[in-house]
Amino acid sequence: MTGVYRIAGHDIAIESNYETVQLLCEDYRTDAEPELTLSVSTEELTEILRKARENYPELPDSEFLPPDYLELAVIYKRLAERTPFWDTVMLHGSAVAVDGACYVFCAKSGTGKSTHARLWRQLLGERAVMVNDDKPMVHIRPDGSAEVYGTPWDGKHRLNTNTHVPLRAICILERSEENTIRPITKSEAWPMLLQQFYRPYDAEAMEKTMDLIGRLQTSFYRLGCNMELEAAELSYQTMKG
Amino acid sequence: MRLRKNYIARTSGNETLLVPAGGSEFAGMVRGNRTLGAILELLRQDTTEEQIVEAMKKRFDAPEERIAADVKKALAELRTIGAIDG
Numbered sequence: 594m595t596g597v598y599r600i601a602g603h604d605i606a607i608e609s610n611y612e613t614v615q616l617l618c619e620d621y622r623t624d625a626e627p628e629l630t631l632s633v634s635t636e637e638l639t640e641i642l643r644k645a646r647e648n649y650p651e652l653p654d655s656e657f658l659p660p661d662y663l664e665l666a667v668i669y670k671r672l673a674e675r676t677p678f679w680d681t682v683m684l685h686g687s688a689v690a691v692d693g694a695c696y697v698f699c700a701k702s703g704t705g706k707s708t709h710a711r712l713w714r715q716l717l718g719e720r721a722v723m724v725n726d727d728k729p730m731v732h733i734r735p736d737g738s739a740e741v742y743g744t745p746w747d748g749k750h751r752l753n754t755n756t757h758v759p760l761r762a763i764c765i766l767e768r769s770e771e772n773t774i775r776p777i778t779k780s781e782a783w784p785m786l787l788q789q790f791y792r793p794y795d796a797e798a799m800e801k802t803m804d805l806i807g808r809l810q811t812s813f814y815r816l817g818c819n820m821e822l823e824a825a826e827l828s829y830q831t832m833k834g
Numbered sequence: 835m836r837l838r839k840n841y842i843a844r845t846s847g848n849e850t851l852l853v854p855a856g857g858s859e860f861a862g863m864v865r866g867n868r869t870l871g872a873i874l875e876l877l878r879q880d881t882t883e884e885q886i887v888e889a890m891k892k893r894f895d896a897p898e899e900r901i902a903a904d905v906k907k908a909l910a911e912l913r914t915i916g917a918i919d920g
Contacts, residue, residue, distance in 0.1 A: 793856055799856070
């Protein structure tokens with residue numbers, strides 16, 4: 594089955610074996626003529642799963658993605674390999690928009706970026722819009738300013754909005770008993786950025802990704818936070834400026 | 835020897851970064867100064883340790899032993915992370 598979706602400003606046909614992919618992309622559907630077609634064959638999916646099982650023989654079957662979600666993940670990877678040529682990169686993070694400005698929280702998996710984004714929703718109510726809770730896309734203009742796009746790849750809580758919002762800040766989040774926040778330089782943010790932006794396998798796409806991150810101009814912060822509402826109050830009040 | 839194609843280097847100001855493309859065994863990044871940047875630039879083409887030292891001598895005003903030691907150390911680190919072919 595095939596659907597055409599407008600993702601990060603580009604019209605993309607997705608040919609899938611499973612309906613799940615089409616259903617999860619539904620909010621992005623368009624009638625436009627696609628400029629790119631993405632697909633994955635059942636043979637490729639079988640092979641990817643076989644290799645994963647070979648690499649992790651100790652894991653039970655329940656730990657591997659079911660075929661429909663695996664298909665969605667492979668489509669994501671294939672798209673992320675192409676977007677750098679559209680000056681757009683996939684970022685692993687939780688993106689929240691408030692009053693027309695987007696704030697992206699990045700952290701190692703399991704640190705609590707989704708939890709912190711939830712605290713923002715608790716603090717700000719409907720003013721806080723989840724652009725994407727896991728893998729938003731960031732379009733970086735020639736002047737370094739950036740726009741954050743929602744995508745269908747939104748993590749386990751299924752939080753995404755088909756919207757795009759100017760990037761205000763990227764916040765690196767760490768767990769801490771006390772809540773603290775400070776602005777950091779881009780140089781200090783580099784290691785985390787390079788871990789959280791999608792790294793293409795293709796060398797040319799990787800070069801492009803480095804150039805794009807290199808020209809990105811935004812504010813960077815390091816937040817040490819617990820899971821109390823005051824953590825959200827501190828980060829929001831500091832970053833909104 | 836030369837830098838593997840899937841390792842991308844960028845120098846900005848006095849800082850040089852080297853990052854592999856996705857799928858590489860080494861998933862981190864290397865940060866260094868302009869000297870590392872110059873070595874990586876030379877490694878974009880097939881070269882030898884001696885040739886790198888010679889080229890660096892022309893570029894940097896430092897004693898030869900110091901340059902040779904810096905180059906040796908940098909190359910050893912790059913080999914450790916699998917960034918060099920040959």
